[in-house]
Amino acid sequence: xxxxSDFQAYLLDSSKxxxxxxxxxxxxxxxxxxxxxxxxxxxxxxxxxVLSNSYPIxxxxxxxxxxxxxxxxxxxxxxxxxxxxxxxxxxxSEHLQxxxxxxxxxxxxxxxxxxxxxxxxxxxxxxxxxxxxxxIAPENWADLLFQFHPSMQLFTFKWxxxxxxxxxxxxxxxxxISQIEEPCVVWRKDLxxxxxxxxxxxxxxxxxxIAGTSFGExxxxxQETATEEAATMQAAQxxxxxxxxxxxxxxx
Amino acid sequence: xxxxxxxxxxxxxLRTEHYNDILESKPNIDxxxxxxxxYMIPGGKPLDYLxxxxxxxxxxxxxxxxxxxxxxxxxYNYLRDLKKLASRIEPxxxxxxxxxxxxxxxxxxxxxxxxxxxxTAKHVAERVKIVQDYLxxxxxxxxxxxxxxxxxxxxxxxxxxxxxxxxxxxxLLLDVNNIYVSSYNHxxxxxxxxxxxxxxxIQQIHLAGHNNHGDYIIDTHDAPVIDPVWDLYExxxxxxxxxxxxxxxxxxxxxxxxxxxxxQIARTISATMSQKTLPCSPVSxxxxxxxx
Numbered sequence: 001x002x003x004x005s006d007f008q009a010y011l012l013d014s015s016k017x018x019x020x021x022x023x024x025x026x027x028x029x030x031x032x033x034x035x036x037x038x039x040x041x042x043x044x045x046x047x048x049x050v051l052s053n054s055y056p057i058x059x060x061x062x063x064x065x066x067x068x069x070x071x072x073x074x075x076x077x078x079x080x081x082x083x084x085x086x087x088x089x090x091x092x093s094e095h096l097q098x099x100x101x102x103x104x105x106x107x108x109x110x111x112x113x114x115x116x117x118x119x120x121x122x123x124x125x126x127x128x129x130x131x132x133x134x135x136i137a138p139e140n141w142a143d144l145l146f147q148f149h150p151s152m153q154l155f156t157f158k159w160x161x162x163x164x165x166x167x168x169x170x171x172x173x174x175x176x177i178s179q180i181e182e183p184c185v186v187w188r189k190d191l192x193x194x195x196x197x198x199x200x201x202x203x204x205x206x207x208x209x210i211a212g213t214s215f216g217e218x219x220x221x222x223q224e225t226a227t228e229e230a231a232t233m234q235a236a237q238x239x240x241x242x243x244x245x246x247x248x249x250x251x252x
Numbered sequence: 253x254x255x256x257x258x259x260x261x262x263x264x265x266l267r268t269e270h271y272n273d274i275l276e277s278k279p280n281i282d283x284x285x286x287x288x289x290x291y292m293i294p295g296g297k298p299l300d301y302l303x304x305x306x307x308x309x310x311x312x313x314x315x316x317x318x319x320x321x322x323x324x325x326x327x328y329n330y331l332r333d334l335k336k337l338a339s340r341i342e343p344x345x346x347x348x349x350x351x352x353x354x355x356x357x358x359x360x361x362x363x364x365x366x367x368x369x370x371x372t373a374k375h376v377a378e379r380v381k382i383v384q385d386y387l388x389x390x391x392x393x394x395x396x397x398x399x400x401x402x403x404x405x406x407x408x409x410x411x412x413x414x415x416x417x418x419x420x421x422x423x424l425l426l427d428v429n430n431i432y433v434s435s436y437n438h439x440x441x442x443x444x445x446x447x448x449x450x451x452x453x454i455q456q457i458h459l460a461g462h463n464n465h466g467d468y469i470i471d472t473h474d475a476p477v478i479d480p481v482w483d484l485y486e487x488x489x490x491x492x493x494x495x496x497x498x499x500x501x502x503x504x505x506x507x508x509x510x511x512x513x514x515x516q517i518a519r520t521i522s523a524t525m526s527q528k529t530l531p532c533s534p535v536s537x538x539x540x541x542x543x544x
Contacts, residue, residue, distance in 0.1 A: 001323040003367065003402070004355045011360050025401045029439065030467045035400040038470060043360050080359045083317040083330045084289045088361075124295035150294070191297040 010036065011043050012079055047075050047088055054089040054117055058109045060168045070100055086121075090114065105159040105177050112161050112195075115153045115186045119193040122151035125249040130240065132250065142216025146209050146239070149249045151188035154198075154206060156181065162197055189246040196245075201225075205238050215239070257345055257390075257423070257455055260310050262515050262522070263498035264508075271301045273508045278308065280512060283344065285498055288315035291341075292333045299340075306341045312456070312496075313338060314425075317359060318348035320383065320393065321366040321376050324355045331386050338387065344496075345455060347392035347425045350376070350413060367402040368412035373419070380420035392455050393417065394425035395445075397433040397462075397471035409434065410448030417453050424449060426495075427458035428485050429477065433469045446488050454492050459485060459518060460500040474503035476514055482521065489525040497522060 003023060010017030017036065024032045048071045052059055059067040074095045080088045093114065097107035127149070136144065160180045167174040183203040186195045198206070201222075208218055215235065222231035242248050261282030264270075273279070284305060291302050305311065315334065319327070338346060351363040366372050384390055395413060407415075417424055426449065435442035459482075461475030477485075477499065489495065497518045499511055 003404075004323050004352055004364075007364060008355055008358065008360060011362075012358075023402055023404065025403055025405075025438075027439070030437070032400075034468070038399040038468070039362060039364070043362055046361055080354075080361060081357055083319075083327065083359060084292055085361050086289070086293060121293040121296035121298060124299075151296070188296060191300055 011040055012076075014040055044072065044075055047080070047085075048072070050085050051089050051092065055092060055110060055113050057165050057168045058092075058106060058113055061109055061164065061174070062103060062106060066100075066103070070096060070106075073099060105161060105164065108157045108159050108161045109165065112155065112157070112165060112184075112186075115155060116193040116195065119151040119153065119186050119188045122149075122188060125150050127246045128243060128248040128250045130243045133243075142214060142219075144215040145212065145251070146215070146242075147249050147251050148206070148210060148242075148247055149187055151186075151193075152247055153186045154183065154203065154210075155186065156183045156203070162195070185247070187245075187247055194245075201234075202238055205235065206242075258496075259494055260312070260344055260496040262519050263312075263496065264511050264515065265314075265498060265500045265502070266302070266305065266311070267501070267505055268298070268301075269505045270508045271305070274305055275301075275308075277508070279508055281309070281515065283310040283312065283496070283498075285312050285314045285500075286341070286343075288313045288334060288337060288346070288348075289317060291337055302341060310344050311341055313341070313343040313346045314394075315346070315348040316363070317353050317361070318383065319351075319353040319359075320348060320379050321350065321352040321372070322355055323352070323375070324357070326379060326382055328386070331383065335387055345392055345423070346387060346389065347394055347456065349396050350393045350416070351396045363396040365396065365398040365400060365402070366412075368405040368407045368409060370406065370415075373412055373415040377416045377419035380416065380422050384420070384422065390421065390423050392423040392425040394427050394458065395430050395434070396427075397430040397437075397469075399437055399468065399470070401438050408440065408444075408448065410445045414448065414450055417450060422453070423455040424453045425456040425458060426454050426488065427460070428488055429458065429460040429462060429481050429500075430471060432481050432484055433462055433471045436464075436469045442484055443487055446484065446491060451492050454488075454495055457485070457488065457495045457497040458500050459497065460502075472503060473500050477517070482517060485518065486521050486525055489522050490528060494522055494526040 006020035010020050021032050021036065024035060026032045048068060051071045051074065062070065074092060077095060078091045082088060093107045093110040096103065096110055100106055158179055158181060160175060160178050160182065162182055162184055164174040164177065183198040183200065184195055185198055185206065186193065205218060205222065208221060219232045219235045222235055226234065263283035263285055264281050266284040266286045286302055291298055349363045352366060353362060353364060354360045380391065395409065413424065431442050431445045435445065459477045460473045461477055463470045463472040499514055501511060
């Protein structure tokens with residue numbers, strides 16, 4: 001039906017509504033411009049609110065004015081294709097990288113906050129604990145394959161995103177924005193999103209496990225930079241840390 | 253497909269701000285309405301809380317993006333997710349709005365008005381049948397607040413709603429606040445609306461507050477229900493008898509106990525007015541096994 005196409009075209013860009021306006025009842029009480037303006041404004045305000053909820057620290061970082069500018073241009077460039085408003089902000093990082101290059105940390109901050117939100121409502125899966133491994137005989141450990149929780153995501157940032165996020169989240173002054181290579185892991189623990197930074201060695205170890213490397217192979221790979229004993233010890237420490245942090249899931 | 257659905261009593265819209273209060277204090281609320289889309293997600297905290305609340309209370313599902321009046325094709329991915337959520341929480345019923353929300357694969361995330369014409373009524377009724385067949389149950393359609401109407405409309409909103417409900421054999425969620433808002437914005441008689449809809453199809457009532465700008469009202473759900481809306485509710489109950497009723501609050505959300513107090517007004521009006529019609533008491537819905 002043409003009417004819906006025209007109405008939507010007007011909501012997306014009010015300059016396209018000239019012919020459509022004649023379809024709306026005009027009365028002396030409230031003019032057509034005001035009536036349609038309510039819908040036009042509501043569309044934008046509703047999505048700005050959703051973006052503010054998805055990106056609270058990005059908003060604190062940019063300030064209300066710049067954030068609103070970014071949100072309004074986002075709405076124009078990326079009209080929602082989702083039924084669920086939950087997913088509306090998914091391209092914010094690309095948008096900032098493309099259109100707000102003067103704030104170089106902003107795109108990475110958006111990536112990080114979106115990752116936190118993805119962890120929050122990612123699929124559920126049973127957590128693997130240390131006690132689940134107690135029954136496994138030592139000679140079988142080398143073949144063990146591990147799987148991370150569906151909420152788990154790895155990032156490497158070029159800017160000091162984590163420190164800035166942490167300060168702003170605690171309502172403190174953020175440190176000076178600077179370039180620093182900072183890998184981190186994001187996941188959900190006890191129903192809330194968590195994150196922590198990683199050193200490059202642990203980051204590499206996690207990538208190997210994601211790729212389907214067995215525990216034995218992981219130890220072998222780590223021997224490239226350490227003795228056999230030190231590598232096995234380090235791999236066991238990583239694994240025990242991941243298990244304690246609720247990062248691993250039972251394979252079904 | 254018709255089944256007699258129970259009178260659930262007096263409920264509230266389920267909001268994240270109240271999750272812990274509900275679980276800790278087990279307030280005197282008969283049921284909750286969950287916004288379907290908030291729980292049409294893979295997993296995590298929202299679904300965990302919904303399961304826990306469902307273990308203690310009846311829950312109904314209320315969607316905002318079925319887009320039943322859209323001229324776009326029916327979105328079966330959306331219906332699949334909706335049905336999946338329904339099989340998880342076993343809701344008393346499922347409702348959405350008589351409106352459209354987008355075309356061409358885009359979504360305006362608003363409850364946009366439809367022209368009240370014979371053709372549109374037929375189009376919507378056909379889609380309601382498709383949705384009801386897919387879900388295997390009757391759905392409830394809610395009248396929306398609107399700010400614009402179309403020159404092409406050839407009937408009143410209540411005639412339009414009635415035609416669709418009769419043709420599709422669906423139920424209605426009457427939003428008394430929305431009737432008030434739209435009657436103010438389009439200058440019609442709110443009581444004529446209530447008189448004009450089929451009483452036997454009214455399964456649920458919404459109440460809410462709004463924002464009056466003088467020449468028009470915007471439906472904001474951020475304030476208590478105003479007296480003229482309570483008067484209309486009284487008028488509706490006098491006509492329909494007791495109907496499962498709830499208060500919607502979406503912004504400036506107060507403490508749960510304030511909403512429990514506000515809900516008491518609905519209980520009192522309903523008890524007084526329905527004595528003049530048919531006696532009716534809340535029916536317990538079976539609760540699913542406690543899921544942790």
